[in-house]
Amino acid sequence: MTIRLGFGRLLPMLLAAMMFPLFAGAQSLKPYAEGDQLHLGSPNLRLLSLEAKQQLRNGATVTYAFRVTVSGARNGEVRGSFTYHCVFSFDLWEERYKVSRREPGYRSASHLSQSAAESLCLESLLVPISILPADRGFWISLAYQMEDKRSDGNGDTSSSIPGILVDIFSRRTKDSLPIDLVEGGPFRLTDLRKAR
């Protein structure tokens, strides 16, 4: 289930949810347990927004910040919370994606399709199984947001008063980048071990 928190997108999202009831369910989390870690997965989740893809095609890198929260019940007591960052880039000539993690200890992967890059990023988001209840269900929520690398208006500084005024008055009002939220649950650890 996906909740778009950006106010400007709230109405279109509500309309979309009314018209395509199955769409929301299609982006639910599909975690799986492997070893002593729980991997997040969401096969149909599209991380990269249009703006992110535009920036990538402009040769820039795009970083997504993720916050994984595990709770005993929906909106219940939080058992653990983890923050991760995925860095995407785009090979202009091969037109393929590359994804890496900002946190150390992860290898990058290149020559990926968009969906492969997104899946690889999501599957690298880990939750230690030790914090999960063995005999009870739990909920996982994944909040993610593209880091804002848009110009802050200081890119072209001017020393003259007209220049400074043009800088100030020409700035467009920027909408804050939305925080997307995907929730799933209740999951049981025994079921997740079998899922793989």
Added chain:
Amino acid sequence: MTSLLERSLSFATTEQLDHLSTSLQDTGRRYYQQARELLRQEVSSGSLEHQSFSKKDSAKWPGDVADFWESGEQERFAIGGEGGSRLDYFVRKGDGIWVYSHGLGDVRMDALSSEYRDARKLVQQAQERDLRRGFTTTLVVLVAAVWLVSLLWLIYLANRVSRPIQQLTSGLSELAAGRLETRIDAEGVDEIGRAVAAFNRSAAELERSRGRLVYLTQIASWQALARKMAHELKNSLTPIRLTVEEILARQPEGERQFMEQAARIVVSEVESLERRVRAFSEFSSEPVLHPGKIDLNSAVEERVSFLKSGHFDIAYTMDLATSLPAARADKDRVKGILTNLLENGAQAAGPGGEILARTYVKDSRVCVEIHDSGPGLSAEARGTLFEPTITFKQHGMGLGLSIARKDALLCGGDLSLMDGLLGGAAFVLTLPFYSEN
């Protein structure tokens, strides 16, 4: 405005940069695709040597080879070499990988990517701005600011010009209403400042003239009173004196001793009254003025040497200005004034005292100061110093300073009290310059 123009030109350049960078990327991509096809053809024709990487040596594989192996792909093209000057073709061959490489000549694909990224960043920064709105608003703000500053400047100038004029108008109204003490506080050396200064000078002169006029009017009243009183007293004193002498003459010889003694007392008092009557007559008289050229230094020296003989125990000091201009006044009256001031000073200073006489020029006037080392004057005495009074002290009638100031005013000058330099009283006599005209 120049800056706005430059910004506008920059805006136009950014649009060109947008088109140019997009075109550059298309060209680069086509070039890359052609290089890929060429490399593939060369591999197919077997004309290109390859580099083998065996699975058993996977620990020594370069990163891009290992990455390819782990990807599971059958083949892959990748940019390699310094600055992206080489195109590599990875092919999976059983338990190993073959890598074919082909140089891209002078083309540096990584450098091209970097330049494209920088160009797109500039374009994006420009697209994040509404430069048309920025220019328009800036122009409006600048015009409004110039207009506002001009308006404030005009208000300031108008106020700067009109305020002193309003003060002048108000001051003139006050002056016309008789409040001659009115003055205007204004600075500046422009026409307005000069007008204000002239107003203040005129008001001060008017105030001084009014004071003199009032004083002369009072003196005139006192003169009339003195004249009347002197006349009446003189009419009475003569019969009294004659009658007393007649009474004495008709007394028998045996009683004459007592009567002579009584008659001497009465006659003495009558003579005293007659002296006062003469002083009143002198005070009330108005002899004709004879203004002329007078050297005040000489007058002071002459009076001091004249009076010094009568006050040998007084130390006289003179501080006389060199090249002192001549004054215009009645010489006899000036002598009378100086005599009065020096006599009063000597009496106040007493034996062993000091008298200082100074001359100088100030405000186009010749001035004489007489200082004494006496006890000075009380505040009450200062208030009524120049008013005529009747005194019964041994010397003087109490009219000297009144007559002196009246004479000074009639000569076109003035006599006033000032702070003494010797601890006692001090007076300053001011007289106008002498002029042939």
